[in-house]
Amino acid sequence: MTHPAPALDIRSDICWSDETSVTVLGRDLCEDLIGSVDLGTFAYLLLTERMPSEAEAALFNAALVSLVEHGVTPNVLATRMTYLGAPESLQSAVAAGLLGLGTRFVGTIEGSARYLADGLVALGPEATDDAVRAEAARIVAGFREQRAHVPGVGHPVHTPVDPRAEALLGLADRLGFPGTAGRLVRAVAAAASEASGRHLPVNVTGAIGACVVLLGVDWRIARGMGVIARTIGLVGHLREELAQPIATTVWNVSDESASRHLRG
Amino acid sequence: MTHPAPALDIRSDICWSDETSVTVLGRDLCEDLIGSVDLGTFAYLLLTERMPSEAEAALFNAALVSLVEHGVTPNVLATRMTYLGAPESLQSAVAAGLLGLGTRFVGTIEGSARYLADGLVALGPEATDDAVRAEAARIVAGFREQRAHVPGVGHPVHTPVDPRAEALLGLADRLGFPGTAGRLVRAVAAAASEASGRHLPVNVTGAIGACVVLLGVDWRIARGMGVIARTIGLVGHLREELAQPIATTVWNVSDESASRHLRG
Amino acid sequence: MTHPAPALDIRSDICWSDETSVTVLGRDLCEDLIGSVDLGTFAYLLLTERMPSEAEAALFNAALVSLVEHGVTPNVLATRMTYLGAPESLQSAVAAGLLGLGTRFVGTIEGSARYLADGLVALGPEATDDAVRAEAARIVAGFREQRAHVPGVGHPVHTPVDPRAEALLGLADRLGFPGTAGRLVRAVAAAASEASGRHLPVNVTGAIGACVVLLGVDWRIARGMGVIARTIGLVGHLREELAQPIATTVWNVSDESASRHLRG
Amino acid sequence: MTHPAPALDIRSDICWSDETSVTVLGRDLCEDLIGSVDLGTFAYLLLTERMPSEAEAALFNAALVSLVEHGVTPNVLATRMTYLGAPESLQSAVAAGLLGLGTRFVGTIEGSARYLADGLVALGPEATDDAVRAEAARIVAGFREQRAHVPGVGHPVHTPVDPRAEALLGLADRLGFPGTAGRLVRAVAAAASEASGRHLPVNVTGAIGACVVLLGVDWRIARGMGVIARTIGLVGHLREELAQPIATTVWNVSDESASRHLRG
Known part of the structure; x- marks a missing residue:
């Protein structure tokens, strides 16, 4: 004897469609969005539920x-290497590159958006x-206590300022x-520099963290802005x-370099 | 004895940066692009090398x-399932969803862009x-000979037309x-219907395939437009x-349903 | 004027090959490994550098x-959903499933291996x-202080014990x-239960965490054992x-269920 | 008015569990498999449904x-690059490497397994x-007609034979x-060489394609053997x-090399 098929009871409010229309967050995709909104505006709607x-x-x-470009970065190399092996799957090559957007690079958006959101509530x-200075000092002290880098400040190449942040x-x-x-993110940078x-x-x-807060995007999905851009x-x-x-050259030279001490 | 480190000789023209600037395809990112172009326009620049x-x-x-939304699709489920197990890695959840954008769904952009590009050169x-009708008949016959679906035509839900294509x-x-x-993509749909x-x-x-051709995007990266949107x-x-x-519910109900015949 | 191509100086000791042989960690792959070692044994060599x-x-x-199987889990659903859209890329479907092996499920191997490794050094x-009891109490207190779950203990289905752990x-x-x-992992479970x-x-x-320590695998790659198994x-x-x-059915029923309140 | 939650009716026969046991393809995981079978044997069970x-x-x-190792390959580079950006997600780094196992490298297992399976049925x-020679000639002619490489033959480094294939x-x-x-795969190599x-x-x-056929593995999942090994x-x-x-060095040297012509 087999048990009856169980019911599946879930709910999503983002999008539904019927024979003649597609509705996204209450708006008619074909009548009101295609041709009327740019991609960034539409992305804002999906990330915040409002225009x-x-x-x-x-x-x-x-x-x-x-955030779209910064040269031949590690994720660009992952993407190009993957494409070399699977040129029939462009989506896989892009996905491979996205997988490196973790805590070390783009993921820091999340960290800075979080402390800025919390800080602004407090202030x-x-x-x-x-x-503002006192709050910045408190934020920096919190990271230093955990021996963690303060997200959103410092850059290995750009100096004295990151021109993208200033823009x-x-x-x-x-x-x-x-x-x-x-003001708060600048104060955090100053406090982190001093410390x-x-x-x-x-x-x-760090500047995008400030934008995230100003734009009302939830910091928990802020990393998604980096994912979209990259x-x-x-x-x-x-x-x-x-x-x-370039992928074949990077591969061949890397393999040759890596193993040359083994070749005698 | 070890061989000397080999030289790496590669070239990329997309982006480079120095202490005070980032240059993307010859334009100053901070002076000329941030605040001046919308995301879609910037994406066009990167996909075609011109504004x-x-x-x-x-x-x-x-x-x-x-292409951004179409409800609770297979890739949405892959993304939400992945987030359940790795909520610390938003980028991985998105990547998991992108991996299904293969030949069956979004990848058909590539197929339709390709035959439209070739067809327009011929015409x-x-x-x-x-x-146009003769070219469409030739295209459809080619797919039928390989027993392949004609990409860019037909939809399981939308009828009599796909409203997004019409828009x-x-x-x-x-x-x-x-x-x-x-005209050519409509003729292909008519020929495929008749056949x-x-x-x-x-x-x-199919409509995006036509846009790809009109916009001068290389059909080999046209699938990337679907990847960006999704x-x-x-x-x-x-x-x-x-x-x-919804992920936990879909999981629990699926597991219960799948194994209930084994539970006696 | 262009700068000369820079030298790439890196080193890897895992594997190199020439016309007639492949050498893995100092062993001849074709003479000494293929046909002589089982897959698990070879994996051990690669994870620890010794047989x-x-x-x-x-x-x-x-x-x-x-760890290989536990039914229709979230990562199985991610894999099957991905295969539906990209049946030409089996590797992408598997990769999609692996992406959910984060902190919530398999990643807990890492956490338990880490506290067990540290605890054994202390003991x-x-x-x-x-x-042992005192060390377990100290470990559990550490997690509770950070309001974190103790990794490696507790299971939603298996009771009174997880039979895999006992095995x-x-x-x-x-x-x-x-x-x-x-003894330490059992004491941790007892302390966590009491607390x-x-x-x-x-x-x-948790049991695999103990195995990781007994086997001399670095806890920082212990999650990799789960990745291999899954x-x-x-x-x-x-x-x-x-x-x-099952993928098409899960998709269709999920989409229908999720949007039925929008259909009026 | 909302429609009732729909029923989900699916079936999987691989694994189910209750409070005290886990059953995999009809065998008790804890009693009959853990400690009794090696990983490769268990993998065979899952890929073919029999011991x-x-x-x-x-x-x-x-x-x-x-197939486990072949030096610093493109997928190794993708994995190491990804780990650089997301060291908290080992599973993502591995997944990034797997994504390149497409048609160009490991995916050729699928192609050779397929023609060998079909060829053996015919023979x-x-x-x-x-x-055998006539069948090999037919196979090679089929690929040449489509202007495709014959999968499973030829190697850029190994000569006169691939020692792994011989082993x-x-x-x-x-x-x-x-x-x-x-005999058939050797005849295909001879015919491809002549042509x-x-x-x-x-x-x-190519040799693994022969093993796939001898082992009764479905060619449609044969690529999965490469995925497991890699x-x-x-x-x-x-x-x-x-x-x-090595990742940081490969990144820095690649970026420097790629953009040095832009730096004047």
């Missing part, structure tokens, strides 16, 4: 644009410079967003790999 | 928007209706793009999974 | 065997029962391995999916 | 062992040398397996990366 204001759309697009909207924080100001998030004795500017993920960059690298491949 | 015209930006954004810019092809017309790509005896409308991936959708589903989870 | 004793090979194989080889710990005893690792007021038996990942299970599920598919 | 004979277990283990058990085919003979599969004018020996994936190799490389890292 952005003009300023929000501008800042959100800018934050994504700032309230009208915080004095002293209050984003400047844009947020010009668009009229409240200044406390930017470590090294110059640690706000970096791009997906575009990785497809761009596959376009170039087709015309001007 | 789009206004019409191109509009059609490219629309094509991406049309030239001023093709008569008869020539995209209509937009391309309104934006002033040449009509041959749209199979079933009504097969142009579907969203990445956004999958991050949206993780936002919802946090607030309104 | 196992007979007892080590037996325990290592057993630990892997215990030394001849620890009294009192010393592994019993085998280690019969094979003559020192008993302290097993939480719930019965928390040693589970399979890879086999996932390929097994794809074999079944070909003959007796 | 192997002693000879089958030996050949299956050997086939897997032959029957007692084929003459002439019949496997020799082992199959010594274990008493019927000789037709080996192309280049010396193309049976390579490791998973072990990739975990081994992560062990080495922890002690003797």
Whole structure:
């Protein structure tokens, strides 16, 4: 005797479709979205469940644009290496590159967005410079206690500032967003620099952390903004790999170099 | 004795950076792109190496928007299931979902873009209706000979037309793009319907195939447009999974259902 | 003017090959390994850089065997869903399933192996029962202080014990391995049960943590044992999916269930 | 008004568990498998639904062992690059490496297993040398007609033979397996060499294709044998990366080399 098939009771409110329409978060995809909204605006809707204001759309697009490219990075190499072995599966090559967006690089968006979100709740909207500095000191002390890097500050190449961070924080100001998030991330960078004795500017993920808070994106999915942006960059690298491949050379030279001491 | 370290000689033209700037395809990221271009426009630059015209930006954004969401699909389930086991790695959950964008669903963009690109070269810019119909018949016959589905036509739910395909092809017309790509994909749908005896409308991936050709995107990376779009959708589903989870229920009910005949 | 190509200086000692041979960790693959060692034994060599004793090979194989299968789990669903969309890429379907082996399920091997390794160093080889209990209490207190679950104990289905854990710990005893690792993980389960007021038996990942320590595997790659084992299970599920598919049904029922409240 | 939750009716026969036991393909995991079977034997059970004979277990283990390692390959680089960015997710680093096991490298197992399986059906058990040669010529002609490489023959490094292929085919003979599969794959290599004018020996994936057929594994999951084997190799490389890292060097030198022409 077999038990009857159990019922599956779940719910999703994002999208449903019937014969003649597709509805996304209450809007008709074909009538109201295709041809009317740009990709960044639509992404904002999916990440927050509401349409952005003009300023929000501008800042959100800018934050994504700032993360799309940074040269031949480890994830670009993972993507191009994967494409070499599985050129029939472009999606796998992109996925391979995304898998490295963990705690060391893009994942720091999450960390900075989290402490900025918590800090702004603690500070309230009208915080004095002293209050911002005190909160920054508290944040930095928390990371140092756990012997952890402060996410969102410092960069191995860009100095004295990360120009992407400056571009984003400047844009947020010009668009009229409240200044406390930017002030706090700058104060964190200053406090981290003082505590470590090294110059640690706000970096791009710190500035995006500030944007995440200003835009009302949940910090728990903030890393997703980096994932979206890097997906575009990785497809761009596959376009170039087709015309001007590097994967085979990197492989052959790496294998030769790695094993040459074994060859006598 | 060990051999000397070999030289690595490769080249990439996409992006490089120094202390104070990041340059992407010859443009200053911080001065000229952040705050000036939307995400879709920047993606177009990376996929084609040139900035789009206004019409191109509009059609490219629309094509991406049309693919972002389609409900609780197999890749949404893969993403949500993965997040259940590895909530610390949002990027892995998204990557898991992307891995299913193979030949059966989104990958058909590639197939339709390819035959449309080849077909338009054969037809030239001023093709008569008869020539378009003949080319469509030739394309459909080619797939039938290999016993393969014609990519870009037919849909299990949407009928009599896929409304996303109509929205995209209509937009391309309104934006002033040449009509041959749209005429050819409609002729292919008609020829496939006649050959199979079933009504097969142009579907969203067929329409995107036409957009790919109109936009000058290489068909070999056209699947990447689906990958970019679905990445956004999958991050949206993780936002919802946090607030309104379904993965544990799908798992438990599936496991119970699958093994109930073994439980006696 | 272009700079000369830079030298790449790296080293790997695992494997190199020439025209007539492949050498793995100093052994001739074709002469000394193929046909002479089973897969588990070879895996042990790669994970520890040395060949196992007979007892080590037996325990290592057993630990892997215990993790291969546990029914229609979230990662099985991710794998089968991915295969539905990309049947041409079996490797992608398996990879999608592996991506969920994070902190919530298989990753707990790492956590239990780590505290057991540290605990055994603290206890030394001849620890009294009192010393073991005190160390267990210290370990459990550490996790409770961070409000974290103690890895390696408790199971939602198996009770009063996880039979896989008992099988592994019993085998280690019969094979003559020192008993302290097993005693410590049992003491941790007892301490965690007392502290939480719930019965928390040693589970399979706790027992594997003990095996990891007994076998001299670095806890930082211990999760890799779960990854190897589950890879086999996932390929097994794809074999079944070909003959007796479930993915389409899970998808259709999930989508119908998830959106039925939107359909009015 | 909402529709009632739909029933989910699926079936899997691989594994189920209750409070005190786990059953895999009809066997008690804890009583009859853990401690009794090696990993390769258990993998054979999952891939074929039956326990192997002693000879089958030996050949299956050997086939897997032959694929575990081949130095610093593209998938090793993808794995190590991914680990650099996400050291908290070992499973993601391994998955990234697996994603490149597509049509160009390991996936050729599938192709050779397929033509050998079909060829043996056509030849029957007692084929003459002439019949084998004719079938091989037919197979090679089929690939050449599609302008495709013949899978399973040729190797860029190993010459005059791939020693792994010889080890496997020799082992199959010594274990008493019927000789037709080996004769056919050797005849295919000879026919491909003659047709192309280049010396193309049976390579490791061709020999594994023969093993797949001899072992009764479905060719559609044969690529899974490569996936299982390489998973072990990739975990081994992560062990080495922890002690003797190469990823950062490969990244830095690649980025420097790739962009040096842009730096003026």
